[in-house]
Amino acid sequence: MAESLTQKDVEEIARLARLELSPDEVESLRTELTAILEHMAVLQALDTEGVEPMTHAVPMHLRLRPDNVGPSLSVDQALGDAPDRADEYFQVPNIIKTNVGE
Amino acid sequence: MAVSETDLIYLSAAEQARRVRAGEVSSRQLTEAYLARIADMDGEIGAYVTIEGDRALARADHIDAALAGANGHPDQLGPLAGVPIALKDILVTEGIKTTAASAILADWIPPYDGTVVSRLSRAGAVLLGKLNLDEFAMGSSTENSAIKTCRNPWDRSRVPGGSSGGSAAAVVSFQCAASLGTDTGGSIRQPSAFCGIVGLKPTYGLVSRYGVIAFASSLDQVGPMARTVEDVALLLEVIAGFDPHDSTSIDRPVPRYRDALGRGVSGLTIGLPDEYFAGGVDAEVARAVEAAIATYQTLGAKTVPVSLPHTKYALPTYYLVAPAEASSNLARFDGVRYGLRRSETDDSQKVGLFDMYCKTRGAGFGPEVKRRIMLGTFALRSGYYDAYYLKAQQVRTLIRRDFERAFETVDLLLAPTTPTPAFAVGEKMANPLDMYLADIFTLSCNLAGLPGMNVPCGFTESGLPIGMQLLGKPLGEETMLAAAAAFEREIGAIGAGGVPTRRPPEVSS
Numbered sequence: 001m002a003e004s005l006t007q008k009d010v011e012e013i014a015r016l017a018r019l020e021l022s023p024d025e026v027e028s029l030r031t032e033l034t035a036i037l038e039h040m041a042v043l044q045a046l047d048t049e050g051v052e053p054m055t056h057a058v059p060m061h062l063r064l065r066p067d068n069v070g071p072s073l074s075v076d077q078a079l080g081d082a083p084d085r086a087d088e089y090f091q092v093p094n095i096i097k098t099n100v101g102e
Numbered sequence: 103m104a105v106s107e108t109d110l111i112y113l114s115a116a117e118q119a120r121r122v123r124a125g126e127v128s129s130r131q132l133t134e135a136y137l138a139r140i141a142d143m144d145g146e147i148g149a150y151v152t153i154e155g156d157r158a159l160a161r162a163d164h165i166d167a168a169l170a171g172a173n174g175h176p177d178q179l180g181p182l183a184g185v186p187i188a189l190k191d192i193l194v195t196e197g198i199k200t201t202a203a204s205a206i207l208a209d210w211i212p213p214y215d216g217t218v219v220s221r222l223s224r225a226g227a228v229l230l231g232k233l234n235l236d237e238f239a240m241g242s243s244t245e246n247s248a249i250k251t252c253r254n255p256w257d258r259s260r261v262p263g264g265s266s267g268g269s270a271a272a273v274v275s276f277q278c279a280a281s282l283g284t285d286t287g288g289s290i291r292q293p294s295a296f297c298g299i300v301g302l303k304p305t306y307g308l309v310s311r312y313g314v315i316a317f318a319s320s321l322d323q324v325g326p327m328a329r330t331v332e333d334v335a336l337l338l339e340v341i342a343g344f345d346p347h348d349s350t351s352i353d354r355p356v357p358r359y360r361d362a363l364g365r366g367v368s369g370l371t372i373g374l375p376d377e378y379f380a381g382g383v384d385a386e387v388a389r390a391v392e393a394a395i396a397t398y399q400t401l402g403a404k405t406v407p408v409s410l411p412h413t414k415y416a417l418p419t420y421y422l423v424a425p426a427e428a429s430s431n432l433a434r435f436d437g438v439r440y441g442l443r444r445s446e447t448d449d450s451q452k453v454g455l456f457d458m459y460c461k462t463r464g465a466g467f468g469p470e471v472k473r474r475i476m477l478g479t480f481a482l483r484s485g486y487y488d489a490y491y492l493k494a495q496q497v498r499t500l501i502r503r504d505f506e507r508a509f510e511t512v513d514l515l516l517a518p519t520t521p522t523p524a525f526a527v528g529e530k531m532a533n534p535l536d537m538y539l540a541d542i543f544t545l546s547c548n549l550a551g552l553p554g555m556n557v558p559c560g561f562t563e564s565g566l567p568i569g570m571q572l573l574g575k576p577l578g579e580e581t582m583l584a585a586a587a588a589f590e591r592e593i594g595a596i597g598a599g600g601v602p603t604r605r606p607p608e609v610s611s
Contacts, residue, residue, distance in 0.1 A: 010476070013483070015460075016479050016483065017463075017479040018433075018456075018459040018463055019464050020457075020461050020463070020464030020465075021464060021472070029476055032473060033480065035534075035535060036421065036477060036535060037480075039421075040421065040422060040490070042415065043415060043493050043497055044493070046415060046500075048496035048500070051499050051500060052499055053492055053496050054499040054502060056320055056350065056551075057320055057548075057549075057550070058307050058352065058576070060307075063349060073213055077213040080213055081209075081210055081439070081440035082438075082439055082440065083437060083440075083442070090438050090439055092438055092458070093445050093453060093457075095454065
């Protein structure tokens, strides 16, 4: 389970996580994450065959609620802290052109 | 007890509430006393990231007027009427900046109150301001705050613990009557131990997470932090209970926790988990916890050794589960709807959407948050999911079973809260794993969803607080609080008016 991460691995994870990292950050994360993952190798030695994974701290089922209209934020409240808006919308940078080949 | 105007700040929250209701003191007097204290003290401590003086005074006047109007019926006001409190800055407050101590939210003003905030408000509390923390509650020292360093009031060269370090520091240095923190892997209990206060992490689902900036949703809980067990019980009564806005909220009536405080521990069986006493614990911490065990025996509790064999797996399990959930939760900080946006290159060229995400998040998140997002993204990545994330969730089941087995024969577990007292500022910043180990005794409780609390149980020779941890059965808060209260009474930690008998040094002039 112990993984020695390469620079390329770190850059790929950063891309998946949408994080721009400096070359220094890539290098320090590479060594730190490798050390942390080494520490986790101890889990691999543990037999968990047939053990139910625990996703929640308390057993629960999904609760349904009546589909009623209730109070909600106004458009102006919702857009109040937006970095950029256009009329009643969040404004974002150009999507199509720069993402060709993504 | 004659108390001068300035001494009001030392009283417990329960005592302050009693005096306000009795008309012996006004909420304005209390609020002014705390604002004066903050002005004197917080330059040295760094507990507050936002102080809302004018708003607090207006609110205090409102409570005082309501009290005058409730002539003869002060009980119509909430149980915290007029009491000045402050909140960890990860709890969302309408109209008041909420930063999570992150540059990515530096100027965010939320349009709504979280459930715990509106419940405190309904109970009549006055909000003084917002308190420092590790960025997005990720850390054990509050050094990961992007805003400022927070210091331990007992020794200002040391950390207050974290991530709710601002809450612990403000409470113990009498800069608010009480506070709320959040606890994902020890973030209430560990700073409470480092600062010598009482802090309780409730059973998962007991307190609503609506309006709490999410770190790891299956682990996060909000809980009270205060100077006395009674105050913790009082605050828990106010914030606990079903909330339709949180899909994991438990639908069950909330007990009056204060009624449990006099029950004592006679007849209780307290388990002492071997794994929490086996080496690596500072000698002074071990001694203080041993003394607490002897005290419980004197009080009529039976103590028995128990084993939680999967304890050593808690740290790796936690650091897969929590970062995985964090990487998903923190995806919302993308520069679109609120918070920071970076949409230009260094030479002012406009970038497209994908690069805007990356630049915003690269500039907005600090080193520890990036580390955890990276770790979580790695653990959830296709091809690695089974070996890491799924494996950790299976081990989580084994950790929970350890507790289930132990609780078949014991009512409570007792252990040190932390392996050491507060460490020095800067001591563990160079090595992330070293920092993670500061939470080694508090992680399992969150993984299993149990309630846990820190109870101050002594001091080192150099005057640093030591804490013991009580862990309860699911929804076992009453037993835990009863045991904490019995201990607090027995050692005489709290004097008349709810004033702690030992206090940190005052402002150095």
